[in-house]
Amino acid sequence: MRPGNFRTIAKREYLARLRSKGFWISTIALPIMMAAWAVLPSLMVAKARTSQKLAVVDRTHLVAELLQTALDDLARRTADQVSFDLELVEPRVDAESQRADLDQRVLDEEIAAWVWIDPEMLAENRVEYHAESVSNFITQQALTGALSVAVQQVRLVESGYDPEIVAELSSTIDLDTVRISEEGSRAEGGLGGFALAFGVFMVLYMTTLIYGQQVMLGVLEEKSSRVVEVLLSTVDPIDLMAGKIAGIGLAGLTQIAIWIATAAVLTAPGVVAIMAFLPAGTELPTLSPILVLHFFLLFILGYFFYATFYAMIGSAFNNPQEAQQMASLAVIFVVLPWIFFLPILNDPDSTLAVVTSLIPIFTPFLMVLRIAVKMPPTWQILLGYFLTTALCVGMIWLCARIYRVGILMYGKKPNLRELWRWVRYA
Amino acid sequence: MTPSLELQAVSKSFGDFTAVDEVSFAVPQGTIYGLLGPNGAGKTTTLRMIMDIIAPDSGLVLLNGHPRCRADLARVGYLPEERGLYRKMTVTDQLAFLAELHGIRRREALPAIESWLGRVELAEWGQRKVEELSKGMQQKIQIIGTVLHDPDLLILDEPFSGLDPINQGLFKDLLADYQRQGKTIIFSTHIMEQAEKLCDYICLVSQGRTILEGELPTMKRRLGSNSYRLVADGDLERIDKVNGVQQALFHDGSAKLLLEPDASGSEVLSELVAFLSVHEFRSQEPDLEEIFIKAVRDATR
Numbered sequence: 001m002r003p004g005n006f007r008t009i010a011k012r013e014y015l016a017r018l019r020s021k022g023f024w025i026s027t028i029a030l031p032i033m034m035a036a037w038a039v040l041p042s043l044m045v046a047k048a049r050t051s052q053k054l055a056v057v058d059r060t061h062l063v064a065e066l067l068q069t070a071l072d073d074l075a076r077r078t079a080d081q082v083s084f085d086l087e088l089v090e091p092r093v094d095a096e097s098q099r100a101d102l103d104q105r106v107l108d109e110e111i112a113a114w115v116w117i118d119p120e121m122l123a124e125n126r127v128e129y130h131a132e133s134v135s136n137f138i139t140q141q142a143l144t145g146a147l148s149v150a151v152q153q154v155r156l157v158e159s160g161y162d163p164e165i166v167a168e169l170s171s172t173i174d175l176d177t178v179r180i181s182e183e184g185s186r187a188e189g190g191l192g193g194f195a196l197a198f199g200v201f202m203v204l205y206m207t208t209l210i211y212g213q214q215v216m217l218g219v220l221e222e223k224s225s226r227v228v229e230v231l232l233s234t235v236d237p238i239d240l241m242a243g244k245i246a247g248i249g250l251a252g253l254t255q256i257a258i259w260i261a262t263a264a265v266l267t268a269p270g271v272v273a274i275m276a277f278l279p280a281g282t283e284l285p286t287l288s289p290i291l292v293l294h295f296f297l298l299f300i301l302g303y304f305f306y307a308t309f310y311a312m313i314g315s316a317f318n319n320p321q322e323a324q325q326m327a328s329l330a331v332i333f334v335v336l337p338w339i340f341f342l343p344i345l346n347d348p349d350s351t352l353a354v355v356t357s358l359i360p361i362f363t364p365f366l367m368v369l370r371i372a373v374k375m376p377p378t379w380q381i382l383l384g385y386f387l388t389t390a391l392c393v394g395m396i397w398l399c400a401r402i403y404r405v406g407i408l409m410y411g412k413k414p415n416l417r418e419l420w421r422w423v424r425y426a
Numbered sequence: 427m428t429p430s431l432e433l434q435a436v437s438k439s440f441g442d443f444t445a446v447d448e449v450s451f452a453v454p455q456g457t458i459y460g461l462l463g464p465n466g467a468g469k470t471t472t473l474r475m476i477m478d479i480i481a482p483d484s485g486l487v488l489l490n491g492h493p494r495c496r497a498d499l500a501r502v503g504y505l506p507e508e509r510g511l512y513r514k515m516t517v518t519d520q521l522a523f524l525a526e527l528h529g530i531r532r533r534e535a536l537p538a539i540e541s542w543l544g545r546v547e548l549a550e551w552g553q554r555k556v557e558e559l560s561k562g563m564q565q566k567i568q569i570i571g572t573v574l575h576d577p578d579l580l581i582l583d584e585p586f587s588g589l590d591p592i593n594q595g596l597f598k599d600l601l602a603d604y605q606r607q608g609k610t611i612i613f614s615t616h617i618m619e620q621a622e623k624l625c626d627y628i629c630l631v632s633q634g635r636t637i638l639e640g641e642l643p644t645m646k647r648r649l650g651s652n653s654y655r656l657v658a659d660g661d662l663e664r665i666d667k668v669n670g671v672q673q674a675l676f677h678d679g680s681a682k683l684l685l686e687p688d689a690s691g692s693e694v695l696s697e698l699v700a701f702l703s704v705h706e707f708r709s710q711e712p713d714l715e716e717i718f719i720k721a722v723r724d725a726t727r
Contacts, residue, residue, distance in 0.1 A: 012515075
């Protein structure tokens with residue numbers, strides 16, 4: 001090892017990635033995709049926010065007032081995300097002509113919709129809702145909720161309860177979900193928790209594989225451009241391999257750091273409007289420092305393992321087509337964590353979760369998932385780190401031997417037996 | 427004076443195949459040394475072992491009298507037969523990177539890069555990517571990359587293969603320049619005329635073994651004593667049958683006679699005049715190709 005050469009190689013690889021268009025395209029594209037995933041529903045919510053003008057014909061003369069109260073309450077709880085501008089219309093004797101008039105007002109866009117509360121229909125627990133678009137799920141659900149509350153109150157009063165007591169007793173419950181962890185409890189929505197687990201798993205998985213493959217392509221490029229022997233005259237093959245893996249890995253870390261910063265901004269309070277639709281008091285999951293730390297450590301471990309493997313494949317073959325066959329072997333292993341994703345998410349302490357997350361080739365992906373869902377016991381984390389590190393060292397030893405022979409070999413595609421002979425050459 | 431580079435019984439096998447078999451030679455300081463042999467003779471493997479790209483199975487490589495270590499190799503300029511550049515890098519970055527690998531800081535390398543680019547008339551191309559350059563331009567950059575760190579010893583594997591005539595000329599000038607500065611150059615080639623024109627010393631290898639090694643003029647004198655140039659009229663067909671004549675090669679109205687090692691020129695001449703009218707008969711230095719063919723024949727005998 002010559003530290004100077006290692007640094008020079010790593011610097012070149014790092015700058016080569018950062019100067020490539022691909023790096024910035026993927027850096028920007030992924031957060032945009034993630035943001036779209038998080039923001040699009042909230043944009044739809046924001047569209048619903050312009051308070052809907054709603055005409056209400058209350059032929060019972062009982063519900064409308066309470067409906068108004070219930071909707072006001074909803075608007076307050078959702079910070080005006082969902083609000084309705086109610087217009088109470090006196091029922092006319094000629095119901096048919098009134099309904100036709102209301103339809104016309106909708107078509108004229110005076111009102112968005114009209115609601116028809118009729119005693120007979122109400123007895124069957126039904127209320128009519130007329131609008132041009134009847135697929136506005138969020139509006140309808142909010143309205144259904146408010147109507148139910150209002151109707152319940154009416155019925156309770158009709159059964160002889162004191163209206164004041166009824167109003168007091170029927171106040172809405174807000175579910176404050178709280179995640180318990182050793183770092184202390186903090187509020188976190190169930191949906192948000194899922195998003196966090198999925199996010200860290202996905203990002204770790206993708207970056208490990210993408211940057212691992214970059215190493216393979218980089219080695220192949222040096223072979224096919226015949227630059228490799230020029231380098232080997234001053235650089236030890238191990239320095240060349242290690243420098244390349246480190247430089248590309250640093251580019252990966254840089255990208256992840258950009259993403260984490262972006263995520264931190266995106267999930268900042270008030271930015272994501274969807275928050276309003278989660279139960280009141282919920283906070284979007286924030287990336288805790290301990291999770292970020294484990295994320296980086298696991299990325300480094302997982303990346304080293306797969307990058308070394310890919311470097312070996314790159315060195316042994318002559319072009320990406322040949323190498324891809326061997327690389328697909330790696331993909332088989334890499335797909336397996338997906339099978340365990342949901343079971344682990346549901347029960348992060350199950351035997352399955354513990355065992356699979358301690359298998360070194362899966363540890364980076366599955367341990368980060370477990371940490372994101374529920375902090376595993378420290379000994380399991382340490383054991384996972386230890387086993388993966390040990391496997392990494394073995395992998396580096398094996399691959400370095402194949403690498404130093406392979407990078408000078410052109411021509412025939414080697415088979416596994418020849419690869420093993422190379423291991424014993426060095 | 428200690429040789430710039432010395433190989434002592436260096437061997438390398440790949441499985442059952444012996445690529446280099448106890449090759450030894452010494453390269454004196456300040457000479458141009460040619461490593462000659464047909465393709466597959468083990469030249470590239472030998473040079474790779476000198477550069478520590480392949481580890482020899484046995485034998486020693488000495489640089490300036492000491493077993494060479496990797497750090498010494500930063501003072502060597504190596505141009506492999508399989509050579510190339512990073513396509514996506516700019517010319518200046520590429521050269522600065524190669525300089526850094528030889529232990530020169532980027533800052534210090536930049537003026538040298540600029541002056542070299544000026545010298546090969548590529549001053550405008552410093553910020554362009556390598557892939558935008560023509561093949562000839564890329565060859566120039568490759569040559570600059572080999573000498574940028576001002577090495578004391580140049581090791582060039584088939585340096586002229588694939589070079590266009592302009593770059594061949596450029597390279598030859600550079601080598602002459604280097605020799606004037608007292609630097610040592612080793613190059614391998616399978617083209618004998620090239621070696622003959624450039625080299626002071628040669629080492630002939632065939633099938634992984636050294637066949638001949640030494641100073642070129644001495645070698646020619648030693649091996650050339652039994653070759654004669656003959657200009658004559660008459661029954662030229664009979665020359666072959668004269669006692670002591672190994673082979674007669676006809677060329678442009680003259681013949682080159684290769685005699686048996688122990689045959690005497692004057693005896694052969696006295697037989698020749700019996701059936702030829704001889705205009706010219708004189709001892710001649712053989713060219714390298716003849717030496718080589720003869721040496722290989724002797725070695726396999």
